[in-house]
Amino acid sequence: MANIHTPIPALKLNDxxxxxxxxxxxxxxxxxxGKAEEEVDREIVDGCKLxxxxxxxxxxxxxxxxxxxxxxxxxxxxxxxxxxxxxxTKVMHSVGDIDSAIKTSLKKLQLPKVDLYLIHxxxxxxxxxxxxxLQEAWKAMEKVQADGLATSIGVSNFxxxxxxxxxxxxxxxxxxxxxxxxxxxxxxxxxxxxxxxGIATAAYGPLSAVTKAAPGPVDDELASLARKYxxxxxxxxxxxxxxxxxxAITTSDKEQRLSDYLRVTKFKLTPEEIRRLSEEGDKKHFRxxxxxxxxxxxxx
Ligand SMILES: NC(=O)c1ccc[n+]([C@@H]2O[C@H](COP(=O)([O-])OP(=O)(O)OC[C@H]3O[C@@H](n4cnc5c(N)ncnc54)[C@H](O)[C@@H]3O)[C@@H](O)[C@H]2O)c1
Ligand SMILES: OCCc1c[nH]c2ccccc12
Numbered sequence: 001m002a003n004i005h006t007p008i009p010a011l012k013l014n015d016x017x018x019x020x021x022x023x024x025x026x027x028x029x030x031x032x033x034g035k036a037e038e039e040v041d042r043e044i045v046d047g048c049k050l051x052x053x054x055x056x057x058x059x060x061x062x063x064x065x066x067x068x069x070x071x072x073x074x075x076x077x078x079x080x081x082x083x084x085x086x087x088x089t090k091v092m093h094s095v096g097d098i099d100s101a102i103k104t105s106l107k108k109l110q111l112p113k114v115d116l117y118l119i120h121x122x123x124x125x126x127x128x129x130x131x132x133x134l135q136e137a138w139k140a141m142e143k144v145q146a147d148g149l150a151t152s153i154g155v156s157n158f159x160x161x162x163x164x165x166x167x168x169x170x171x172x173x174x175x176x177x178x179x180x181x182x183x184x185x186x187x188x189x190x191x192x193x194x195x196x197x198g199i200a201t202a203a204y205g206p207l208s209a210v211t212k213a214a215p216g217p218v219d220d221e222l223a224s225l226a227r228k229y230x231x232x233x234x235x236x237x238x239x240x241x242x243x244x245x246x247x248a249i250t251t252s253d254k255e256q257r258l259s260d261y262l263r264v265t266k267f268k269l270t271p272e273e274i275r276r277l278s279e280e281g282d283k284k285h286f287r288x289x290x291x292x293x294x295x296x297x298x299x300x
Contacts (some may be wrong), residue, residue, distance in 0.1 A: 006265035008057065009239045011247060013175040014198040015152050019116065019244070020086050021242050022264060023058035024051040025204065025251035027032035027250050037066040040073050047253055048074035052085075054258055060178075060204075062090040062120055063101060068108035068260050075110065082111055088178075090120035090156055091254045098140035100187045102149045103170040117141065117150035118178060118230035121157040121290065131165040138174075145172060152176065154200075157290055167197060178202040180236060181246060182290050183218045183281025189300060191246075205288050207234050213286035228265045232260055236269070240277050243269045 004121075010018040044067050048059060052074065061071050068089060075082055087109065094101035102117060115281050118139060125133035129135050154176035155162070163177070167255045181187050181203035194201045202270045210233045222233035229236070234250075238261060241248040252258050285296050 006262070008055075008208075008262070008265060009242060011200055011245060013152055013200055014173055015175050017115070017153075017175070018150055019176070019200065019202075019247055021059045021089070022056070022238065022261065023086075023202075023247060023248045023249040024048070024258070025057040025060045025249045026067050026071055026132045027051065027060065027062055027251075029251040032066045032070065036273045039067060041067065041272060042068050043068035045074045045077065045212070049078050050255055052078045052080055054255070054262065056258070057084065057260075058086040058088070058247075060088045062074075062092065062118075063105055064090070064092040064120060067217065068105050069120045072108055072110040086115045087111065090112050090118040090121040090178075092124075092245070095119060095124045095137055098137060099148035100143060101171055102144045106296060107148060109293050113148060114150050116152045116154060116175070116176060117144055118154045118156045119158075122155070122159070122162040123157075123290075125180075127158070128162055131168070132163060134165045135169045138170055139239075142172045150265040154178070160190060163193055163197060163199070173197050174199050176200045176202050178204060178247075178249065180205045180208075180287060181241060182206050182213070182286075183277055184216065184283060184284050184286035185299070186278060187300070198264055200245070200247060202249055204249045205241050206241050206250055207237050208286060208288055210234050210283070213284070216286075217278055217283040218280040221277050225273060225277075229263075231263045231267070235264050236277075238264045239267065239269050240274060243274055265285060 010022045030044050071283050091101045098109050122128040126230050145153045146149050149206045152175040154174040177199050203206035225236045238248045
């Protein structure tokens with residue numbers, strides 16, 4: 001049984017702050033269906049509170065998930081000082097008015113500031129091709145940070161070309177780029193581009209190899225490592241990300257799974273184990289989110 005009090009590892013971002021490397025995602029397992037956005041969804045509140053009870057500190061939210069209100073209620077009801085949590089949220093449909101968007105998000109979250117604010121995706125800018133639109137949005141993100149409404153600012157689903165576009169005019173380098181990342185989508189060029197700028201990579205869909213993309217060539221290696229470390233293949237996937245300095249954003253509506261994921265604080269993969277998993281992963285390609293419509297090459 002995991003010792004839930006073992007601290008979750010943290011990664012230092014390029015702005016000097018630290019981000020917990022295991023995050024509870026609010027966007028998938030319990031999503032807000034059939035309810036008005038302002039109506040509190042007890043299932044989502046209780047899911048977040050369960051994660052808080054288990055000692056998760058990092059919560060990944062978004063304007064588009066329509067559940068910032070629910071995370072806000074969970075924080076209040078948990079009675080945890082928000083200073084002891086790490087809250088990420090993202091802007092999507094209000095990207096044309098980021099100044100108002102962050103204020104609206106903070107109101108819903110009942111917080112004076114978030115730890116990390118992300119542009120959810122570059123596609124608003126003529127499917128990512130309009131450099132000026134990307135640059136204007138990034139400038140507005142810099143203002144959010146300067147105004148003290150987000151400690152760190154970053155992006156999500158940005159490809160190297162999108163990063164290059166904003167870096168031409170950026171005063172602040174994004175702290176983080178949140179993208180789909182797992183053994184069947186290792187984003188090698190993108191991770192290299194992130195590294196070039198000192199941008200941390202965060203992984204969503206980190207369990208895809210044991211969920212949506214299973215079965216596949218990594219299965220035997222995952223099973224063997226799971227036996228060796230007395231964990232489940234899912235935790236090997238999480239550790240495969242974390243051991244490459246990638247923040248893992250996962251989720252579950254099951255207490256046992258959420259508790260089990262915390263076993264990642266108890267072991268590390270060796271460089272050879274990471275290499276073998278990556279080698280097997282290279283034998284298959286899988287992309288679960290934002291597919292070919294948005295990338296000239298799905299594997300990018
Ligand atoms: N920025 C973006 O565009 C973007 C896109 C997708 C997700 N996200 C964020 O990342 C979070 C996590 O994303 P995800 O849900 O794809 O991550 P994930 O790959 O970690 O999958 C988690 C899901 O897998 C299920 N699961 C876990 N173990 C399993 C098993 N053994 N068998 C079958 N199912 C199992 C869980 O119940 C959960 O529903 C989201 O909630 C959201 O916050 C962001
Ligand atoms: O974060 C992108 C994936 C996703 C999960 N839930 C959503 C709701 C609205 C838009 C995108 C998403």
